Amino acid sequence: METNTFLTTANDSVASGQRVFAVVVVAAGSGSRLGYGLPKAQVPVAGKELLRWALEGVKATGLASRLIVTVPAGDTALTAIAEEFGALAVTGGATRAESVVAALNAINRAPAQGGMSDSDPDAVLVHDCARCFTPVEAFHAVAQALESGEKAVIPVVPVVDTVKSVDSDEYVSGTPARSQLRAVQTPQGFDLSTLLAAYAKASQQGLAESITDDAMLAETMGIPVLCVAGSEDSFKITTRLDLALARALYEKENS
Numbered sequence: 006m007e008t009n010t011f012l013t014t015a016n017d018s019v020a021s022g023q024r025v026f027a028v029v030v031v032a033a034g035s036g037s038r039l040g041y042g043l044p045k046a047q048v049p050v051a052g053k054e055l056l057r058w059a060l061e062g063v064k065a066t067g068l069a070s071r072l073i074v075t076v077p078a079g080d081t082a083l084t085a086i087a088e089e090f091g092a093l094a095v096t097g098g099a100t101r102a103e104s105v106v107a108a109l110n111a112i113n114r115a116p117a118q119g120g121m122s123d124s125d126p127d128a129v130l131v132h133d134c135a136r137c138f139t140p141v142e143a144f145h146a147v148a149q150a151l152e153s154g155e156k157a158v159i160p161v162v163p164v165v166d167t168v169k170s171v172d173s174d175e176y177v178s179g180t181p182a183r184s185q186l187r188a189v190q191t192p193q194g195f196d197l198s199t200l201l202a203a204y205a206k207a208s209q210q211g212l213a214e215s216i217t218d219d220a221m222l223a224e225t226m227g228i229p230v231l232c233v234a235g236s237e238d239s240f241k242i243t244t245r246l247d248l249a250l251a252r253a254l255y256e257k258e259n260s
């Protein structure tokens with residue numbers, strides 16, 4: 006079997022903390038921007054599906070007491086991979102946010118992972134399958150901040166482009182100071198009851214359509230969201246160029 010040489014073993018100081026973590030891996034997207042002809046989570050890199058890379062990465066963290074994976078409706082191939090890792094596979098929704106809600110609602114049905122606490126989780130890490138090369142250190146940075154009492158934590162990297170806001174006619178309306186911008190990754194970590202309350206409020210307010218990440222919900226509730234160090238290895242496989250990068254990096258690494 007191929008190994009992810011970018012992963013290391015679990016950090017005991019995190020694994021032995023007080024929080025009980027559920028990990029949600031959202032993998033129910035179609036991959037329309039990638040245009041590969043398969044659901045994106047089934048696309049292979051170095052002979053291994055993106056979902057398998059992602060779940061090996063999660064396992065290596067030693068954090069997940071419950072593991073929930075969202076899959077496209079009727080996707081038996083992805084369900085089988087999820088189950089190999091002891092995860093509960095649930096059918097995702099029409100949007101990423103709807104998939105996250107489906108997974109959150111299933112946490113208490115997920116089996117406890119071997120060797121982990123069987124207590125009910127009180128924290129959750131929500132991770133994109135499309136960021137399947139995220140290193141253990143990024144998971145641990147998020148988990149550690151939750152262990153320290155934070156309620157919402159996101160991994161970020163600096164923005165390297167100048168970013169403009171535009172009006173509806175495509176004229177520039179502003180240039181935010183780049184030093185204050187961050188590019189946001191996953192896993193995003195939350196106190197579980199806080200994220201459940203945030204999604205319930207968003208649903209009441211009809212915000213679901215405009216949600217592009219989970220931390221936005223905490224922001225709308227006035228909950229401070231802490232940024233911790235992400236990683237350039239956590240890039241999201243969205244386009245053909247991203248897949249080419251992944252293959253260049255990992256097919257070489259594993260050959």
Ligand SMILES: Nc1ccn([C@@H]2O[C@H](COP(=O)(O)OP(=O)(O)OP(=O)(O)O)[C@@H](O)[C@H]2O)c(=O)n1
Pocket residue numbers: 031032033034035036037038039045046075097098099100101102104105132133134135136241242243
């Ligand atoms: N209805 C959806 C949409 C997305 N996702 C997941 O959310 C993550 C981020 O989404 P994205 O990278 O945009 O994936 P796709 O929706 O598959 O891509 P596209 O928008 O190009 O179709 C992915 O791991 C994807 O599988 C999901 O679980 N359910």
Ligand SMILES: C[C@](O)(CO)[C@H](O)COP(=O)(O)O
Pocket residue numbers: 101133189190191217218219241243
């Ligand atoms: C959650 C996310 O990965 C943070 O950058 C991103 O917002 C997902 O966006 P997508 O369009 O659903 O891929």
